[in-house]
Amino acid sequence: MQTSRAADTARERKQNRIALVNGQSPSGLQTGQYRVYNQFVAVDTHDAPELVDLTATIRGIVAESGVTHGHVVISSTHTTAAIVINENEPLLMRDMEYFLDRIAPKDIYYGHNDFTIRTVNMHEGECPNGHAHCQHLLLGTSETMPVMDGRLVLGQWQSVFLVELDEPKTRKVAVQVSGI
Secondary structure, three states: HHHHHHHHHHHHHHOOOOOOOOOOOOOOOOOOOEEEEEEEEEOOOOOOEEEEEHHHHHHEEEHHHOEEEEEEEEEEEOEEEEEEEEEEHHHHHHHHHHHHHOOOOOOOHHHHHHHOOOOOOOOOOOOHHHHHHHHHHHOOOEEEEEOOOOOOOOOOOEEEEEOOOOOEEEEEEEEEEEOO
16 A cells, blocks of 8 residues: 555645746736837847847836736847847857857858849848848747736846847847736
């Protein structure tokens, strides 16, 4: 009988690996006050690849929005600039930049860069950026994070970054905060 009880306890532990830390509704929570707050942020980049920390800006937008409980979506409006969450540690950031360069180096052949055969989505002053599009495949266009008690919820070491993959330029990031 004890062996069966021990097996049941072990099974319960395996099934209960995830637990709510705080499963209660915030005090004073009311419905019918849903709001959506939108803002665009211009980001000047200086290198590629480059990680630009947007965390303080996003925190300010969340505070400005008046949303106390909801979520924020941060989205790049570009196919060669990504949004990621990671640690803002200088050596790690350099490692990530090297990683992107190794995954899709600038100096190999990309059909996208062959302007003698490419005919789609061309513009004046087009630069060869096939590597940036390929690097973007590994990263995301957007991130969604919770807003609780009027604050952006991030882990201790988490920061929100725009990742420039192409060349220095001004990038546009859409930020939308929604909730109550």
